[in-house]
Amino acid sequence: MIELWHCKDSRSLRALWALQELGLECRVHHLGFPPRATDPGFLEINPLGTVPYLKDGATTMTELSAITHYLAQKxxxxxxxxxxxxxxxxxxxxxxxHSDATLTFPQTLILRYGRFEPKERRQPQVVADYTQWYLARLKLVNARLEQAEYLCADRFTAADIAVGYALYLGEVLGLAGHYKPQTQAYLARLKAREAFQKANAGTGGVDAV
Structure with a gap:
């Protein structure tokens, strides 16, 4: 059975969403965030202490874009x-x-220096700068969604999961009000999918521990 180590609302939601879309049986290990601090035993499983961590038989993976691609392809x-x-x-x-290298990257800085660091180490200018960076990097997404419902191949694919999570995280960060109308509508379509809702709730079709 596939196993996934996951934290709610973290990047590992992409992997869980993909598993739900595919209807795959999976054992999900729900961890606190950050897992390396809240679940020290996790370091024995994944020395990086990061999520997602995927185990599929003898295969183990730590990189989210690769995990999503692997699940979709296999x-x-x-x-x-x-x-x-x-x-x-x-x-x-x-x-x-593009989802991680271009979109999620600035979001990690917004999160770290706006929420996760102690108050004395927070950097409002970093948050402001990388908020603008993130919104500017949505240009390709905005342009594509003016012409199509999904990002490629005229159908819902793992690319929509990958980019859709970045848009969802932007919403969690309070940035969705700056999205173009077509991008807001796209995010709403993705969030309406049953698989997204099950993954986001951590329920439905998987064994959770």
Whole structure:
């Protein structure tokens, strides 16, 4: 059975969402955040102390974009994955990795220096600068959603999970009011999906521990 180590509202939501979309049986280990501080025993499982951490038989993975891509490719060919022989394959890969390298990166700085650091170490200017960085980096998403319901291949794919989580985290950070109308509508469509709702609630179709 697949096992996933997960913290609510963290980046690992992407992996849990993908598992729900695929209808895969999975044992989910719910951890406090940050897991390396709240669950010291987790370091024996994943020395990085980060989530998500995925175990699928002998396979173990720590990198979120790779985990989402792996699940889609191994278990969701023709659905969540876009195959190399499809015209949209390059777009699929670009959106998958755009989600973390371009969109989630500034959000981590907003979170760290706006919420997670002790008050004396918080940096309002860093938060302000990287808020603008994040919103500016939504240009490609905004442009694509003016023309289509989903990011690539004219269907819902793992790329929508990857980018959709970044938009959801932006909403958690209070930034969704700055989204373009088409991007707000896209996020609403994604959040209305049953698999997202189950993953976000941590229930439905998986064994939670």
């Amino acid at each position: 278990y969701g060919a023709g659905t969540l994955a876009v195959n190399p022989d499809e015209p949209a394959y390059a777009d699929f890969l670009n959106w998958m990795y």
